[in-house]
Amino acid sequence: MNVNHEEILIEVRDLQKAFGDNLVLSGITTEIKRGEVVVIIGPSGSGKSTFLRSLNLLELPTKGTVLFEGVNITDPKTDIDLHRQKMGMVFQHFNLFPHKMILENITLAPVVLKKMTKEEARQKALELLNRVGLGDKADAYPSQLSGGQKQRIAIIRSLAMDPDVMLFDEPTSALDPEMVGEVLELMKQLAREGMTMVVVTHEMGFAKEVGSRVVFMDEGQIKEQGNPEEFFGNPKDERLKEFLSKIL
Amino acid sequence: MGTSSCIRGVLLTASFSEKFYANFIKDDRWLSLVSGLKVTIIVTIEALLLGVIIGFIVAIVRSYHDKTGKLKVLNIISKVYLTVIRGTPTMIQILIMYLVVFGSSSMDSMIIGGIAFGINSGAYVAEIIRSGIMSIPAGQTEAGRSLGLSYSQTMWLIIVPQAFKNVLPALVNEMIVLIKETAIIGYIGEQDLTKAAMVIQSRTFDAFMPLLAAALIYLALVMLLTFFMNKLERRLRTSER
Numbered sequence: 001m002n003v004n005h006e007e008i009l010i011e012v013r014d015l016q017k018a019f020g021d022n023l024v025l026s027g028i029t030t031e032i033k034r035g036e037v038v039v040i041i042g043p044s045g046s047g048k049s050t051f052l053r054s055l056n057l058l059e060l061p062t063k064g065t066v067l068f069e070g071v072n073i074t075d076p077k078t079d080i081d082l083h084r085q086k087m088g089m090v091f092q093h094f095n096l097f098p099h100k101m102i103l104e105n106i107t108l109a110p111v112v113l114k115k116m117t118k119e120e121a122r123q124k125a126l127e128l129l130n131r132v133g134l135g136d137k138a139d140a141y142p143s144q145l146s147g148g149q150k151q152r153i154a155i156i157r158s159l160a161m162d163p164d165v166m167l168f169d170e171p172t173s174a175l176d177p178e179m180v181g182e183v184l185e186l187m188k189q190l191a192r193e194g195m196t197m198v199v200v201t202h203e204m205g206f207a208k209e210v211g212s213r214v215v216f217m218d219e220g221q222i223k224e225q226g227n228p229e230e231f232f233g234n235p236k237d238e239r240l241k242e243f244l245s246k247i248l
Numbered sequence: 249m250g251t252s253s254c255i256r257g258v259l260l261t262a263s264f265s266e267k268f269y270a271n272f273i274k275d276d277r278w279l280s281l282v283s284g285l286k287v288t289i290i291v292t293i294e295a296l297l298l299g300v301i302i303g304f305i306v307a308i309v310r311s312y313h314d315k316t317g318k319l320k321v322l323n324i325i326s327k328v329y330l331t332v333i334r335g336t337p338t339m340i341q342i343l344i345m346y347l348v349v350f351g352s353s354s355m356d357s358m359i360i361g362g363i364a365f366g367i368n369s370g371a372y373v374a375e376i377i378r379s380g381i382m383s384i385p386a387g388q389t390e391a392g393r394s395l396g397l398s399y400s401q402t403m404w405l406i407i408v409p410q411a412f413k414n415v416l417p418a419l420v421n422e423m424i425v426l427i428k429e430t431a432i433i434g435y436i437g438e439q440d441l442t443k444a445a446m447v448i449q450s451r452t453f454d455a456f457m458p459l460l461a462a463a464l465i466y467l468a469l470v471m472l473l474t475f476f477m478n479k480l481e482r483r484l485r486t487s488e489r
Binding site for chain 1 (some may be wrong): 410
């Protein structure tokens with residue numbers, strides 16, 4: 001894939017989010033370039049999940065703007081559904097559709113949104129399933145799968161829409177330890193193929209290995225960011241030093 | 249007094265087959281039970297359809313409002329509807345419908361009954377469906393919306409099918425209540441199963457036989473419905489192991 005690292009995919013300007021009196025995001029400004037893998041870390045309650053969920057407006061910002069591919073998606077007049085098709089999202093608890101078979105989980109959105117015919121979507125789904133080694137699960141229901149399998153399905157369900165960016169909200173936090181590896185491996189594969197990714201995680205190994213930028217959030221702000229070597233090798237923010245000393 | 253107790257005595261000592269003959273066979277009295285059953289079934293189906301439609305719409309309005317704060321006026325109308333319908337006797341509602349709302353119209357009382365029972369049932373169905381919608385984790389909506397599906401696509405394809413499965417037992421319960429509740433339609437001059445039994449009783453002066461027959465028919469109807477709904481429930485559960 002020919003990746004132009006200078007093209008800005010998502011631009012966030014002074015993003016704020018309050019739940020009642022509680023200011024969860026207190027003004028975030030940053031940009032995500034095409035092909036970048038941005039890993040967001042931070043203590044719980046730092047607002048990292050809220051920030052990620054604001055990028056596709058699952059959380060409606062109280063103030064500030066998000067520009068996706070040049071379009072201001074925080075403008076109420078923007079048809080957010082259209083832009084969400086280009087922003088895949090993976091959740092901590094997978095959120096597969098339990099009443100649909102695996103194949104239908106993957107083909108549902110592309111077919112309903114008329115991106116593909118039923119047959120095209122089926123082909124693509126089988127291709128993706130085979131790619132992650134779950135080709136034999138097409139006719140299974142989510143309840144018959146392990147956590148790691150569910151999360152890999154959730155990832156390819158998003159991929160079936162051909163997104164320009166993938167948002168990961170603690171994708172391995174709900175998994176048994178022995179299943180974390182298979183999900184991280186798939187994410188690493190995506191990163192190497194040039195997929196733009198924003199990942200909220202506690203997996204520092206992943207951040208070091210494939211992150212092009214690591215962002216530390218605390219108290220609803222970006223406290224420090226940089227490339228992994230610099231970020232982990234020479235942290236400057238006191239709170240970050242403390243955080244890293246606790247988890248590394 | 250003397251004659252009536254005398255007749256009663258005769259009837260009590262009469263053999264089962266004689267009673268059976270008098271109540272059902274003679275003058276083809278069983279036919280009125282059949283036509284009564286037909287009325288009961290038709291009114292139930294009318295009410296069921298109307299109730300599910302009203303219930304579904306009210307449930308969607310209420311949960312959409314709870315989620316987004318929009319549809320304020322419709323939400324208030326829905327709340328008033330639920331309060332009034334659930335707070336007053338069905339009997340009063342059906343009489344008001346017959347004597348006041350359609351008092352001057354010549355509409356078939358079977359249709360008026362269907363409308364009254366439907367509006368009544370809708371209030372209960374609405375809350376059942378709403379509880380079903382609320383039982384589905386928010387993550388399901390988020391997954392649907394994050395894929396680019398609209399609110400209504402997410403609702404229709406992802407939330408409602410799961411909610412329906414969860415509330416099926418409660419819905420069946422409401423259907424059973426509805427079938428039996430139609431027994432009061434006799435008050436607006438429609439001859440349903442219950443009324444038919446009373447008509448036979450007024451001819452034969454035997455209450456036991458026709459009422460027992462009516463009770464057994466209601467029971468059979470409810471058991472039949474339960475049987476098919478259990479089957480449906482089992483089929484819908486295939487995705488769970």
